[in-house]
Amino acid sequence: MAPSEMTALALNQRSWLEILFNAIQGKGISHGVSVKKVQRLSIRPSELLVKVYSVACNPTDVAHIDIVGPAHSIVSCDYSRVVEEVRAAATELWKVGDRIAGVVHGGLFPDKGAFAEYLKVPSDLAWRPPPSMSHQNASTYGISAVTAMQALYTKLDVPWPGSNNSTPTNSTILVYAGSTTASLFAIQLSKLSGYTVVTNCSPHNFDLVKSYGADAVYDYHSISALEDIKKDYPNLKRAFDGISLKESTRFCFSAVEKSGGKVVVLLDTVKAGRKPGVEIIYILMYTLLGEPFAFVKPIGPSFKAEPADREALEKFYKNLRLKWCQEDLTVCWEH
Structure with missing residues (x-):
């Protein structure tokens, strides 16, 4: 004891x-x-x-x-x-x-x-x-892995790997700033779900993000990166903003705007909700734990318990424990 x-x-x-x-x-x-x-x-x-x-x-x-x-x-x-x-x-x-x-x-x-x-x-x-x-x-x-899971499976309508909801043909997702830890998990989980992954990062991280499954990588610093992505992938409907600053969110917004898609952000830099043609969704991984909480009581924001989020976290760790790591998938490699 x-x-x-x-x-x-x-x-x-x-x-x-x-x-x-x-x-x-x-x-x-x-x-x-x-x-x-x-x-x-x-x-x-x-x-x-x-x-x-x-x-x-x-x-x-x-x-x-x-x-x-x-x-x-x-x-x-x-x-x-x-x-x-x-x-x-x-x-x-x-x-x-x-x-x-x-x-x-x-x-x-x-x-x-x-x-x-x-x-x-x-x-x-x-x-x-x-x-x-x-x-x-x-x-x-922990935080990085479950944040990626929360974004994909509870907000961006990406099907769980092995679920009955088959991945639509030619499904593609943009993972902004692919070399961040949360984005690396987002890349891996998107690939498990059968998605084509488009990302951007600095050139010295190209090999890194490709090793995690990225299909197309663009130079983070290139002034033409956004237009190149929109040209190569004109039907993008989903984006995960791994930085979530105003500039990165605007980039993601523009990339999916034509198709009227969704962008998940990790910081409340852009007010969550509907924008013209695009839904900006702010997530906070603590809602996955299934308990209400508040910041800076009594003047700060409060958050209610989200049973569906908790169920998603339970399912995620169950899949890691019982399936994905048993199959030696990339998501369980010793990095």
Whole structure:
């Protein structure tokens, strides 16, 4: 059994007066973080206690530390190691000592962050990496991987690999900034679904994105890249914006505008909703975890639980565990 306390990287507690003073001085509004001893909370019947070995860092970790995270929240989202404790409702899927990896909503709660000795996770929202995969690599199948899955399978109407919904003939998707981690997963998953993948990146990453399955690659810096893509693929209807700045979203918007398609963005740089002929869809992967949450209470935005998103995450990790990694597909390679 794990001890009653554990070491974790958690946000400190600063007064609002100090935070306001720091903001005026241009020092940010963070509570700051430190390594501290925190209480290890007990797990519910459907949860697992995980002994953490490897974690992955993401830009969202910084955002939670600097802006949205409340005091005492444990930081970080992506993890990998072994199952330490299993309750009755989870014994059909897991046993003590099993390898495990996944994602949690770190930086917002006092008991859910991955930068800790121990972590509690829902038993159905995790996966078992194959023995050939290192813990370090397994920990990268968190935010970036599930964001790509969320974009493709819940928003862009890409069929799940092996589903009864066959891929339409000549289906093509644009993955903007193909060499980002989320985009690399988007490329792989699109190929699993039978899509032709068009992407752009710097020339020194051409071989990289092609090795992950990209069919056509354009120079990220070329002033003719957009027109070249529109000429070569005039019927594009789907785009995944792996950068999601105003310039990249406008690029994707223009690429699918003729066909009246959809663009998924990862930052709310363009207001979500209908644009003339194109739907811009803003996603936030935390909705996949199936619980309501809010940023900067009580003045910040709040998000309701999304059961359909949670079902998608459960299906994704189940496919990784039971099918895709067993078939030695690209998505499970040791990169």
